[in-house]
Amino acid sequence: xxxxxxxxxxxxxxxxxxxxxxxxxxxxxxxxxxxxxxxxxxxxxxxxxxxxxxxxxxxxxxxxxxxxxxxxxxxxxxxxxxxxxxxxxxxxxxxxxxxxxxxxxxxxxxxxxxxxxxxxxxxxxxxxxxxxxxxxxxxxxxxxxxxxxxxxxxxxxxxxxxxxxxxxxxxxxxxxxxxxxxxxxxxxxxxxxxxxxxxxxxxxxxxxxxxxxxxxxxxxxxxxxxxxxxxxxxxxxxxxxxxxxxxxxxxxxxxxxxxxxxxxxxxxxxxxxxxxxxxxxxxxxxxxxxxxxxxxxxxxxxxxxxxxxxxxxxxxxxxxxxxxxxxxxxxxxxxxxxxxxxxxxxxxxxxxxxxxxxxxxxxxxxxxxxxxxxxxxxxxxxxxxxxxxxxxxxxxxxxxxxxxxxxxxxxxxxxxxxxxxxxxxxxxxxxxxxxxxxxxxxxxxxxxxxxxxxxxxxxxxxxxxxxxxxxxxxxxxxxxxxxxxxxx
Amino acid sequence: xxxxxxxxxxxxxxxxxxxxxxxxxxxxxxxxxxxxxxxxxxxxxxxxxxxxxxxxxxxxxxxxxxxxxxxxxxxxxxxxxxxxxxxxxxxxxxxxxxxxxxxxxxxxxxxxxxxxxxxxxxxxxxxxxxxxxxxxxxxxxxxxxxxxxxxxxxxxxxxxxxxxxxxxxxxxxxxxxxxxxxxxxxxxxxxxxxxxxxxxxxxxxxxxxxxxxxxxxxxxxxxxxxxxxxxxxxxxxxxxxxxxxxxxxxxxxxxxxxxxxxxxxxxxxxxxxxxxxxxxxxxxxxxxxxxxx
Numbered sequence: 003x004x005x006x007x008x009x010x011x012x013x014x015x016x017x018x019x020x021x022x023x024x025x026x027x028x029x030x031x032x033x034x035x036x037x038x039x040x041x042x043x044x045x046x047x048x049x050x051x052x053x054x055x056x057x058x059x060x061x062x063x064x065x066x067x068x069x070x071x072x073x074x075x076x077x078x079x080x081x082x083x084x085x086x087x088x089x090x091x092x093x094x095x096x097x098x099x100x101x102x103x104x105x106x107x108x109x110x111x112x113x114x115x116x117x118x119x120x121x122x123x124x125x126x127x128x129x130x131x132x133x134x135x136x137x138x139x140x141x142x143x144x145x146x147x148x149x150x151x152x153x154x155x156x157x158x159x160x161x162x163x164x165x166x167x168x169x170x171x172x173x174x175x176x177x178x179x180x181x182x183x184x185x186x187x188x189x190x191x192x193x194x195x196x197x198x199x200x201x202x203x204x205x206x207x208x209x210x211x212x213x214x215x216x217x218x219x220x221x222x223x224x225x226x227x228x229x230x231x232x233x234x235x236x237x238x239x240x241x242x243x244x245x246x247x248x249x250x251x252x253x254x255x256x257x258x259x260x261x262x263x264x265x266x267x268x269x270x271x272x273x274x275x276x277x278x279x280x281x282x283x284x285x286x287x288x289x290x291x292x293x294x295x296x297x298x299x300x301x302x303x304x305x306x307x308x309x310x311x312x313x314x315x316x317x318x319x320x321x322x323x324x325x326x327x328x329x330x331x332x333x334x335x336x337x338x339x340x341x342x343x344x345x346x347x348x349x350x351x352x353x354x355x356x357x358x359x360x361x362x363x364x365x366x367x368x369x370x371x372x373x374x375x376x377x378x379x380x381x382x383x384x385x386x387x388x389x390x391x392x393x394x395x396x397x398x399x400x401x402x403x404x405x406x407x408x409x410x411x412x413x414x415x416x417x418x419x420x421x422x423x424x425x426x427x428x429x430x431x432x433x434x435x436x437x438x439x440x441x442x443x444x445x446x447x448x449x450x451x452x453x454x455x456x457x458x459x460x461x462x463x464x465x466x467x468x469x470x471x472x473x474x475x476x477x478x479x480x481x482x483x484x485x486x487x488x489x490x
Numbered sequence: 491x492x493x494x495x496x497x498x499x500x501x502x503x504x505x506x507x508x509x510x511x512x513x514x515x516x517x518x519x520x521x522x523x524x525x526x527x528x529x530x531x532x533x534x535x536x537x538x539x540x541x542x543x544x545x546x547x548x549x550x551x552x553x554x555x556x557x558x559x560x561x562x563x564x565x566x567x568x569x570x571x572x573x574x575x576x577x578x579x580x581x582x583x584x585x586x587x588x589x590x591x592x593x594x595x596x597x598x599x600x601x602x603x604x605x606x607x608x609x610x611x612x613x614x615x616x617x618x619x620x621x622x623x624x625x626x627x628x629x630x631x632x633x634x635x636x637x638x639x640x641x642x643x644x645x646x647x648x649x650x651x652x653x654x655x656x657x658x659x660x661x662x663x664x665x666x667x668x669x670x671x672x673x674x675x676x677x678x679x680x681x682x683x684x685x686x687x688x689x690x691x692x693x694x695x696x697x698x699x700x701x702x703x704x705x706x707x708x709x710x711x712x713x714x715x716x717x718x719x720x721x722x723x724x725x726x727x728x729x730x731x732x733x734x735x736x737x738x739x740x741x742x743x744x745x746x747x748x749x750x751x752x753x754x755x756x757x758x759x760x761x762x763x764x765x766x767x768x769x770x771x772x773x774x775x776x777x778x779x780x781x782x783x
Contacts, residue, residue: 083526087627087634091521091608094632114527249729256761337725345728371736378711378731389739395749 008185009038012178016042016157017049022176026134027159029180031446032424035159036070039130042157043104044076046128052101053127056149060133061108062392062418067132068106069400077103082111099124109136113145126153134158137167161443199431199445199457201483203476205465206347215335219244219251222328225321242368245464246435247344247376248336250369255336259329262322344462345379348434351460352383352412361429362406364413364420366444368435373414376434386411392418399423420447426454433461436475441482459483520615521608523645524627524635532557532633533596535564540592542567553624555603555633556596563630565600570623572599605629612642652744652751655759659737662766663706664698666722669773675718680705683712703741707734722773737762 005013015021029035046053057078059067064080071078079085079100089098099105099120109131111117129150131137137146137158147169150156158167162181186192208216223237236258243250348365355361367373370391380387388402388411403423406413413428417437425448437444448457463476532555533542546554546569553568575598576591587594603626604618615625619639628634671679677696684694684705695701701709709715710723711731723730740755742748 084521087521087524087608090632090634091628249732252729253758253761256765257757260761260764340726342726342728371732374732374736374739375728376732378728378735382711382713382728382731393752393755395743398748 004188005038005041006034006185006187008180009034009041012038013042013045015176015178016155017045022174023154024156024158024170024175025178026175027157027178027180028162029159029178030182031161031443032449033180033182033185035161035180036067036132039132039157039159040067040070040074040076043071043078043128043130044074047076047102047104050127054099054101054125055104056099056121056126056129056153057104057106058109058112058129058131058149059106060136061110062421063132064106064108065395066421071104071106078106079103080106082108086117096120097124109133109142112149113142118145118148122148122152124152128155128157129153131156131158133160134167135160139167143167143169161446199449199459199483201480202458202460204347204351204460204462206343206462208343208464209341211335211339211341212343215248215251215332215339216244218328218332218335222325222332225324225328242435242438246367246369247372248339248342249371249375250367252333252336253369253371255329255333259326259333262326262329344434344464345375347462348376348432349379349383351432351462352380352385355430355460360410362413362425362427363430363432364406364415364425364428364448365432365434366415366417366437368416368437370416372434373416376414380412380414388413390415390419390423392416392421394419417444420444423447428457429455430458430460433459433479436461436463436479438475441475441479445482518612518649519608520606520610520612520627520637523612523641524608524637525641525644528635530555530633530635533567534559535595535597537596538592539567539572539594539596539599540590542596543569543572543592553636553638555626555636556600557633561632563626563633564597566603566622566624566626567596567599568601568623571601575599606637608634652740652756652759655763656737656741656744659759659763659766660703660706662763662770663710663734666766666769666773667698667706667709667719669777670719670722671715679709679712679715679718682714683708703738707731707738710734722769724769724772733762733765 012025012027016025027035027039043055043057046055057067068078068080081089089100092098107117107121112121126149131146134146137143146167150169156170162179183192219240223240226237240251240254240258243254352363355363365376367376370393373389373391377387377389386409388406388409390399390402390413394402399419402413403420403425405411406425407427417440428448431445431448445457445459459479461476461479531545531549531551533545535556535558542554546552552570553566556564556567558564572591584591601622603622603624604615605626605628606615606618608627615637618625619637619642624636624638626633626636667676676698680694680696680701681691684701685691687705687708688694695705698706710719711727711734713727716727716730720727736758740751740759743755744751
């Protein structure tokens, strides 16, 4: 893979003998930070074969990083609890972290007390922290301080406009900023100028039965909001599922009902067994970002997330009974729904899109159950599809992604599904759900080096919805497209 | 390197390479049985029994390793070791001690557990587990974990339960089809829905027991058959079809050992299993109503 000039410049900065100890890398989505970091690690290991390198990344990105490093023939290994135990078991020494290999740890694993202690008593030639904005406060920031104390060099990376933790002396720090508008490609031309996406809003009207279901869900969210006003992420999740599809809402309601009915005690017991769950760290912002596919995407994370939710919701028995009753009513209403207006609008849109020249169509949803719901319909129309979500293995996802490029199939994906893939050749992105956050990151998958035509974005929006989870993301999407992908 | 197991490459030449081999990735050895987030509760030998018992009850443990400050394991203090020692002494002996049993130090009540390595086979520790009700993992100089029979039970349940749920789901689907369609109708539906996949009507399986999960899915999702099955499955064809598709994907992951089943996969299976259980209950209730005058 050829490196672009600005990526090479990062390597030169790092390997310059006069370089500073810490490099803060802030770059626009799609500018190739991960690839540059992988190349940097590869070069470091070639120059210093017994270097000790630590990569801290979100759990969902571990496999992608390891693939990227292996593709560059760079020795790399994921260390999780099992691997850590084996390393402990295999060595009588305290200095057991292997050299000559990039060790990839999830951020949540690294901040566990015993791991943090062990990492901080080991000398690291380089510590790289991806999505480093996660470390800005709380226990994570303390963990970062501790781990970084034993590192010779540190690189912290994140996307613009997110901020990085400010814990290193300025004299010790070099700041590298990659804004698309200021970057040039191999031919010396500005990167992707003039490729603003085109937004097509696809309105639809809700049926009487759908409006009735909304009213029932309002009742449920209302009593949950009263009972636990400080924790409205559950209601947010319900509303997002309601806006997504009956399939997504059904799954969420079933899960919730089961948790309330049977599983709360089991979850509580399990929670006790987890040493590293930090309830106080959940902010509303964090919880809003948790969707099915994000949870699925991680083998480590789901236990924590589900249990945190249950523990936080301490409903009294009357409220609990009422919540179960309304949830069951909503489930019955879903079962009786025979018409899905959003789905109908989606079908109509597909007909229009396939009426002309061939297109590479990618459909985005926030829920895995909606993904399968759409797959069922697409297959019923005699069309072929590909599925990508975070719960799939890295190999399966790579295969599906390459099939999308070479076949005439619709790609159905969640944001975790296309994480790390470059979809510059996609012609149309259908937002079956409008992402509530991280529109920039999602569009960054499509708006990459090599795009030849502007991306057509089709957003399905209920014309009779005033819900904040529809209007706000839609406003953000409009603003993002009006101002262009290159704005901060 | 597509197609390979990502975490299995490298470390060539390093000391760790000898241990971190294929076996640790592929085989269910002791390491896999230790709960991933186990936090070891240990106590120093100089702690009073009363305090330690309170600590154990607080954490829901019945045994706790006793360790020196340098990390060396002296033994295990357990409710059993305490009870055995306490019960073996006469009143005279207790009176000579001039203190209550709870005031004594834990190192007077230690029992010795066997140690096992994380890379050993599960079966290697069964005898010790049965005898002592637990086993220590690591070495006396470096304790890595502790295993109890409950850990084994939970681990085996975690592995086995998705397979059990898949079997329940498949059998439930069969039952729902059988409740609705008679033998002739099943044969006709199979020929209608599966011929293209099998390359001709004569090659199509016509008995439910011979059909695959994909066959059930095709049968149920077909627009013609759906008209007959709608009354037992409820909802819309698309939603039912989506559920079966999702189950089918998890089933593939499970039966082809593509990756570990996550908690949400488990929950999805459980949700869909419960959904089918409800449908069976409803169908049985309807049948009873039909039979009763």
